[in-house]
Amino acid sequence: MDSKKYLDDISQIKDLMNRSSRFISLSGLSGILAGIYAIIGSLVAYFFLLPGVDDYVTLHNRNFKLIMGILILVAVLSFVTAYLLTTRKAKKNNEKIWDDTTKRLLVNFFVPLVTGGIYILIKLNSQHYGLTASLMLIFYGLALVNASKYTIGTVKYLGYTQIVLGLICAAFPGYGFWFWVLGFGILHIVYGSIMYLKEDKA
Amino acid sequence: MGLIDNINKLFDHRIRLGIMSILMVNEEVDFNRLKELLDVTDGNLASHTKTLENAEYIKIEKSFIGKKPNTKYIITRVGRKAFKKHIDALEHLIRNPE
Numbered sequence: 001m002d003s004k005k006y007l008d009d010i011s012q013i014k015d016l017m018n019r020s021s022r023f024i025s026l027s028g029l030s031g032i033l034a035g036i037y038a039i040i041g042s043l044v045a046y047f048f049l050l051p052g053v054d055d056y057v058t059l060h061n062r063n064f065k066l067i068m069g070i071l072i073l074v075a076v077l078s079f080v081t082a083y084l085l086t087t088r089k090a091k092k093n094n095e096k097i098w099d100d101t102t103k104r105l106l107v108n109f110f111v112p113l114v115t116g117g118i119y120i121l122i123k124l125n126s127q128h129y130g131l132t133a134s135l136m137l138i139f140y141g142l143a144l145v146n147a148s149k150y151t152i153g154t155v156k157y158l159g160y161t162q163i164v165l166g167l168i169c170a171a172f173p174g175y176g177f178w179f180w181v182l183g184f185g186i187l188h189i190v191y192g193s194i195m196y197l198k199e200d201k202a
Numbered sequence: 203m204g205l206i207d208n209i210n211k212l213f214d215h216r217i218r219l220g221i222m223s224i225l226m227v228n229e230e231v232d233f234n235r236l237k238e239l240l241d242v243t244d245g246n247l248a249s250h251t252k253t254l255e256n257a258e259y260i261k262i263e264k265s266f267i268g269k270k271p272n273t274k275y276i277i278t279r280v281g282r283k284a285f286k287k288h289i290d291a292l293e294h295l296i297r298n299p300e
């Protein structure tokens with residue numbers, strides 16, 4: 001039989017699947033960078049801002065506001081990095097960045113994420129600090145799993161891992177900070193590196 | 203071993219193969235997006251989507267965005283299964299050439 005034709009068919013299938021849901025192709029380097037931002041942010045928080053054993057965090061205290069500021073900065077930086085790297089790659093491949101796949105990917109990503117964010121803020125306002133890290137990991141994981149419908153890559157597994165980590169974190173009160181570093185820092189770097197190596201081969 | 207039977211004649215065409223590949227990884231795709239990805243003419247694309255629709259491998263949803271008609275294509279469960287079988291058959295045939 002004509003196995004050359006079958007090979008052509010398979011490579012056409014792969015090519016179209018990639019191009020029609022290509023957003024994934026960039027997550028490698030942006031994943032690594034997001035992880036690095038998260039770790040730098042948490043180092044700053046750990047050495048300068050976190051309360052000692054005798055102190056309490058209170059909502060309107062200056063350190064608390066600074067920690068929130070760092071969190072927002074890390075999130076915004078990660079997002080901007082992913083956006084810039086994706087745009088650059090899309091330009092190189094002569095693709096449009098803002099199309100249906102992208103729009104749907106973003107909507108699906110932000111619905112769980114914003115829900116979680118608001119929920120956490122409400123809890124913080126009523127002095128419930130304990131589960132913040134756990135909730136952040138869980139909602140971020142759900143956002144990834146939800147958005148992964150528009151990719152053929154492995155973002156899904158990063159999402160599942162974050163959810164599991166978030167649940168474990170909920171079971172170990174007091175270690176939230178470390179779980180946060182593990183999830184948003186280390187996992188991003190590990191996942192990003194795996195993706196980055198795969199991209200290089202492709 | 204009848205593996206060749208799993209090669210689906212309907213997918214034995216560049217454009218139909220392409221339509222199915224795209225719909226496999228996207229929940230829904232509209233006509234213009236398909237046209238852009240596959241680089242085909244309107245008439246050509248319409249006739250191939252019709253063929254796939256008749257086989258019940260894809261379904262078509264028509265709506266309006268403002269005043270402009272918008273046609274969306276969605277893969278069916280049957281289509282998804284058939285296409286997976288087709289890919290498996292292709293891979294087998296490549297690995298074990300007769």
